[in-house]
Amino acid sequence: MTKLNDILSFNENFVENKEYASYISDGVPSKKIAIITCMDARLIELINKAMNIKNGDAKMIKTAGAQVDHPYGSVMRSLLVAVYALKAEEVFIVGHRDCGMNSMNPEKVIETIKSRGIDESVFDILNSSGINVAKWLEGFTDLEADVENSVNVVRNHPLIAKDIPVHGLIIDPKTGKLDLVTNGYNA
Ligand SMILES: [Zn+2]
Structure with missing residues (x-):
């Protein structure tokens, strides 16, 4: 069963059994x-x-x-x-x-993005539009x-x-x- 089907079939029972009743507001x-x-x-x-x-x-x-x-x-x-x-x-x-x-490392996230098939050139295009992805992803x-x-x-x-x-x-x-x-x- 997929995650989506999992959720949808659970939801069907949830509504059918009126499990929402105590959450109404x-x-x-x-x-x-x-x-x-x-x-x-x-x-x-x-x-x-x-x-x-x-x-x-x-x-x-x-x-x-x-x-x-x-x-x-x-x-x-x-x-x-x-x-x-x-x-x-x-x-x-x-x-x-x-x-x-x-202390999240944005460079590591960028490497992962690239490993999923996003081309280097995408980052260049974003950069030339003023979007520095590394800076944007930066944590604290x-x-x-x-x-x-x-x-x-x-x-x-x-x-x-x-x-x-x-x-x-x-x-x-x-x-x-x-x-x-x-x-x-x-x-
Ligand atoms: Zn958190």
Whole structure:
């Protein structure tokens, strides 16, 4: 069975048995918060349990490294929608220990891309259009500093109202323990 068929056949039973019933909620986050965190598979359930987030409680924006690295990229766009269209009043940026984006080697990723049949010339063409793939894929080296940097991108964003607290935290993917990096109420 393929992964797709696996999911589709599971889903058929899920809906048929009304397993969705306990998850019903509307699209407005009942805790009025938005969370930006990493796509790490270890966090799928853990982060919700560790932060007491249930279905319907929060807008959850997931991106590699929990990085808000572009003030006009899709993460920031999602956050603006969460705040101004869906009533999120506070923002939590949650990086995590042992993150794959910490000290990730973009050159190694590029080598893997090339080994899958993407020609060298593609990188040259992108480069001449101003897209440096290595720079684009780059992660970070200091987790605390990176969370703080993402928090500052949001806090200083010209479209983010000054009364929106933006907190920075780090979660341990083993224990779920949260460490505070920066408290948005004091900013
Ligand atoms: Zn990560």
